[in-house]
Structures are given as C-alpha cells and as structure tokens.
Amino acid sequence: MSWGSLRLRLIVGGLLAILIALTIAGAGLTLLFERHVARTIGDDLDVYLKQLVAGIDADAQGKLVVGRPPADPRFADPLSGLYWQVSDDAGQVLRSRSLWDTALDLPRDEPSPRELHRHIIPGPANARLLVSERRVLLTLGDRRAPVRVAVAADLARVSAAASHFARDLALALGVLGLVLVAATSIQVGLGLRPLDALRRGVADVRSGQCKHLPVDVPAEVRPLVEEVNSLIDAQEREIERSRSRAADLAHGLKTPLAALATDVALLRQRGELEVAQAIEAVGETMSRHVDRELARARARGTARLRGGISTSLRPLVQSLILTLARTPAAQRLDFEIRMTGEPSVPLDRADLAEVLGNLMENAARYARSRVRIAADAAKPAISVEDDGPGIAPAERARVLQRGVRLDERGEGAGLGLSIVQDVLSAYGWQLVLAESELGGLKAMVAPEEGRDRMTAAGPAT
Template sequence: MSFTSLRLRLLLGAGAFILTALALAALGLTFLFQDHVERWVDGELDGYLDQVIAGIDIEPGGELAVAEPPADPRFTQPLSGRYWQVVVEPDGPVLRSRSLWDFEIPLLPAGAVDDEARHGRVPGPDGTRLYLLQRHVRLPSRLGGHTALAAVAVDAAEVAAAVRRFASVLVPFLLVLSALLILAAWVQVRVGLRPLSAMQSKLGAIGSGKRSRLGGGFPDEVQPLASEIDALLDARDREVDRARSRAADLAHGLKTPLQVLLSDAEQLKRKGETAVAEEIETIVTALQRHAERQLSRARMASYSPNASADIAEIAEQVARVMKRTPEGQRLAWRAEISPDVRARIDPQDLAEALGNLTENAVRHARSRVVIEATHDGATARIAIADDGPGIPSSSRMRCS
C-alpha cells in the first residue's frame, strides 16, 4: 500500500488524531488527578492544622507549647513525612513536631491574620520537598494575644507518587483504547471506501464485457461520478453507431458503381474487347479489396471498449439459420461451447464473422460441422471445423 493510497492516508490521519487526542487526554487527566490529590491532602492537613492551633496552651512552667498535638503517630517519628510547626511572633518561641528532629521549616510569607490557609512547596528535612499548609492566627489573650504562624506539611514525594501510580494505570488503559479506536477507524475507512471498490469491480466487468454500465446503487457522494462515467459510455456507443452507419453507407455507395463496372466489363468481353474488360475487372477487384479493407478499419476504429457478445447465443442463432439451408439440412451439427464464454466484440460483428465462417464450412463439409468456443483467461477462442477436403497446401499461405 503506497502513500498515494486514499485508505492509507485516511488511516494515518485518523491514527495521528486518535493518538494526539489520547495523549492530551492523558495529560489532562493526570493534571486533574494531581489537583484532586492536592485538594484531598489540603483537607487532611487542614484538619491537622486545626488540631495544632487548638492544642496551643501554656505549660506549668509558663512556656507556650502544643499541649495536645495531632494523634497521628507519624508526627512523633523522625523524618516520617508528617510535620507541624508553630512560630509565635515576633520573637518566638518556635514549636515543632518531633518528626522534624532539629530542622526548622522555612515558612511561606505571612498573610493577613485569620485569613484563609495558604499552601505551597518548601524545602524539608534531609533534602526533601514538603507540601505545606499554613495559617496566620492570633492567640487568645490568655496566651499573650500574640500572632503565630501555624503550619502542617507532608512529604511532596507522596503526592507525586500517587500521581505516578495513577498515570501508570491510566497509560495502559489509554493504549488499549487507542488500539480499539484505530481498529474502529480502519473498519470505518474500509466500509466507507467500499463503494469505490464496488465501482472498480464494475468497471472491470465493463472492461471484460460482463456489464455495459455502472448503474445505480452507489451512495449520494459517489453516484454523480458513476452517472458521469455512464454518460461517457453512452456517448461512446453513439459514436460507434454513427461510425458503423457511415461505414454501411460507404459500402452501399461503392457497391452499385462497382457492379455496374463489372457488367460493362462483361459486355466488353462479349464484344471481343477482352484486354480492356480484364483491365477493368482488375481495377474493380482492387477497388473492392481497398473498400473492404477501409471498411474493416472503420469497424475497428469504431470498436466499443464496453462491447460484449454471448458467443453461445450468437453461435446458436447462426447455426439455426444455416441448418435451414439445403446444404445445412444434410449435415450433422455439434456445438461444444463453454458456459458463460463472452467476447469483447459487437454482437453484430461477431454474428457476421461466424456467419461467413459457418457458411464456408457448410459449403465444403461432407457430413458434419462442429462449433467450439473456450476461454483461456481473458482470451476467447472460437473454432468452426468441418470434415471437408480442407484448403490445399499450395493455397494456405494466401489464407493466413
């Protein structure tokens, strides 16, 4: 299948569009899933942040502390990926979870007090990146009335890992989906181009003589093309008919004058002018041969490429006529014609040719005439045989 193939171009276009659309869908779904994960993490961290802020209190020694931290045990495990931190403004203290060990989280710039929580990514302990949720609050007057930055963070690698797991499941599914869509596109292209294949098949049938026209039954988009082709074939047939009529007119126009000349030659012979008569007969015979040759050329030039003749039917018609003649009635006839043998020739021309050959066979046959017709691929072979004496060997070269 070359690149000039319409089927290949449609398949390549559909495949490129499907793959591009699914690639964009994969990116879009991944981003949406990442946004969903971050929203879910924000909700979880917001709950931890409320617990941290609510747990700030004064210890018996008079220092601020988070007396009731979140109950998640990962906040007490060093470098566990769950961290909280509170910075009391303006001079401290800095309160942080045991999981941070001795690391202090670089918080985001402070916003308005009691504003909505802010989230972002900041450096974390041991070279990690943290996804952080932070809020700027004012402590109660019993805790000094200071402002504080409270933050809760989770290891950003966990968010990225969740997104990668989603993508690892999504990509194989999209690959299978792309294969199914490309297969569906192939089926659609094959079904969509079927009318063109049908037209190609019918054109081949016209070329072999099995059909004369494309006809109807095509989709609306293809039917105008089929109608135009049929119109061209109709015009060609009309040209063939006109050429045949002109050839027939020429034959009749020449026949009478030539016969008159031959009659004059006979009269000259009877008068004793043999030399002149023979010269006239020679010229007339040459003119007749020339006219027949030109008429044959006219028939060949007027050959219709979509002409078709049923050999069995025409042979039967010719044999039926010959059997009624006195010479044909005394002969035994046998026809050996393969079924569905057709020839790319005008039926009238074939009937004329078979008629001349059969008439010759009847004239020379002793007891039988055999008509045979076979096909070898795209070639039709017709043989008319008789049991007569045959052509003398000395004359065969003139007949070939």
C-alpha cells in the same frame, strides 16, 4: 498499498490524528489527576491543621504546649513525609517528631488570624513540601501573642500516584487506540465504498453489462457520476455518427461496384479477358474493404451496447455447418461438434456468426476430411480445428497481421482474419493460432488475458 492509495492516506492520517489526540489526552488527564491528588492532600492538611490548632495551649510559665497533637501516626515517624510545626513571635518552636532535627523553613508571611495560606517549600532530604499554615492569637501568660501553625506533606506522594496513574492510563489509552484504529479502518472502508461501486460500474460499462454508471450514490459522488454518464452519452453519439458515416460510405460504394461488375461482364463478352480480370480483381479488393468496414462498424456499435447479450453456441454452429455443407469444398468433410454442456458466448449472434463462419470456411478449405468445433460451458474459449496441412509457426504471426489473408489465391469469405480480429477486439476477445492434435491448424477464440468475458449475460439468443 502504495502511498498513492487514497485508503492508505486516510488511514495514516487517522492514525496520526489518533496518536496526537491520545497523547494530548494522556498528558491532560495525568495533569488533572496530579492536581486532584494535590488538592486531596491539601484538604487532609487542612483537617490536620484544625486538629493541631485545637490542641495548642499554654502552660503555667506561659510557654506553648501541644496537648493533643494530630492522631496520624506518621507525625511520630521520622522523615515520614508528614510534619507539623508551631512557633510564636518569641522564637519558641514546637515540631513533630517526624521532623527529627530539622525545622520547616516557612516563608515570610503574615496571614490574618482566620486566613489559610498554602506554600510549596523545600523540606527534609530535599523533598518538596506542600504547607498549610494559619496564624492564631493565644494568651501566653499576661500577653496576647501571635502563633504560627503549619502542617506539611511531602509532594513525592503526588508524583508517585501520578506515575502509577500514567502507567495504567497508558494501557487503557493503548486499548482505546486499537479500537479507534479498527474504527478508523472501518470508517475509511465505508467512506470509500461508493468509489469501489463506481469502479465496478465503470467495469460494467466497459464490459457492456450496462450503459451508464448507477446514480444511486452519495451526494458527494453524484456530480462525478453525472459527468461520467454525460461523457459516455457523448461518446456513444460520436460512435453512432462514425458508424453511420462508415455505413453510408460503404453502401455508397456498393452501386459503383455493381456497375463495375456489369462492365466486367461486358468486357468478357467482347473477349477483353485481361482487362476484365484486372478490373474484376480491383473490384473484389474494393468489395472486401467495403464489407470489412461494414462489419467493423456494426461490431463497434453492437459491442458498445452488448449488455445482456449472450449467444447459444451449439445452434449457431449447427446452422453454420448446414450452410457450409452446401459448398463443394465441405461436401467431402466430416464436421464434429465437441461441446461440454450448453456454452453461451457474450457476443452478438451476427458478429459471432461472421467470426466462426470465416474460421470454419478456412478450415473447410484446407481440411482433408475432418473439421472439429469444440467448446466448454465452463471455459471461455472456442476452437476450430482441421486435419489439413496447417500453418508453420513462423507464418502464424504474419497471417494475423492486418491486410494479410490466410489464402491469397482463394476467393475467401470476403472478410479475412483481420476483420475477425477487429470484431473480437471490440468485445475484448482475441484470435490465437496453434497446432491441432488433428494435424492441421487450431484457431482459438478466447477472451484477452485478464478480461474474461465468458459469463452469463442474460437469456441466450
């Protein structure tokens, strides 16, 4: 797929959206998890703080003692990441064994006796500590003294937990991303399916299988379908008008040509043979052009409406052979029909008769003793061969040029190879000349490359 592909653009856009969404979701979930872990640690510190406050007392000399420290063994493990500290206004400081030879550098703060404050301060080994502290009033000797009680935990636990969570989350989001990519691809395919149906509909219209695009499409595509169908109708009307004008012009020339033929006969009776022959040659040329335009007009109209058209080949060939057999040139020939199965051709019967009739008449004119018509039901091709002198390879391209007849001297069928090509071109078919294994010329009628029209198109006519 190139960048001009709508499918590729939608998929790439979806991938970018998924990547951005998953990145934001991953960062947000990691942040939420980190805050959750921090809140959990803060709640644990509050529990330790209550245990520590409950265990503070004064001895006989009025000095602070901690009779029952928090039970967590980490408070006794040096630099374990969990610490407590108790101090009074006289400078006495008690701390957990985990602090070793350091102390918590608490900020200047004066919380009320029942107020809980939290801080983030630097701790041992440059650690970041989350501190929960309270201020309580105790009787020390003969006085009431404020005592500052603090419990701290290393926030490295939060970072480590968040890091592990982020790795697990990345794996989960990666799997989710793959699922979303697959879902996006399916969604794009489903979304573009109406366009694919529209493409097939256009191909069916072009091939003549139907006259209009199907209207059973989503609402977003329906205006386009309606416009295309309107364009097809307008083009159809224009073609019909052109066809009618060509037919009217051709039929309008028939009467003058008939009158001209009558004048030629009168001139021959008077003995003016040279003048009669000259006028007769001009009349025949004009007649050939008229017949050609009539055939072209009919072929254009029929090809546009050929949906469901299919002609059985064998009966048509047999009928043409019976007609040709009455001509003097064909009475001496052996016509061979070599067909596998019962081939049918998606051309109108009259148009196919003109094509094959012209080719078979040319073959009969030059054949010595044999003409073969071959086709295969499984292959979209028809061949007409003879055992005559054939045509040199250099001349084959010339005789297929418009306005050049295969036999300039003979009377011919009045259509020539150019009209054969015009009729075939209207159906997406072509005429190819080659050398026959019989020794003469092989004329092959087949679909143009990449436009195979030899398909079943309805009941044979």
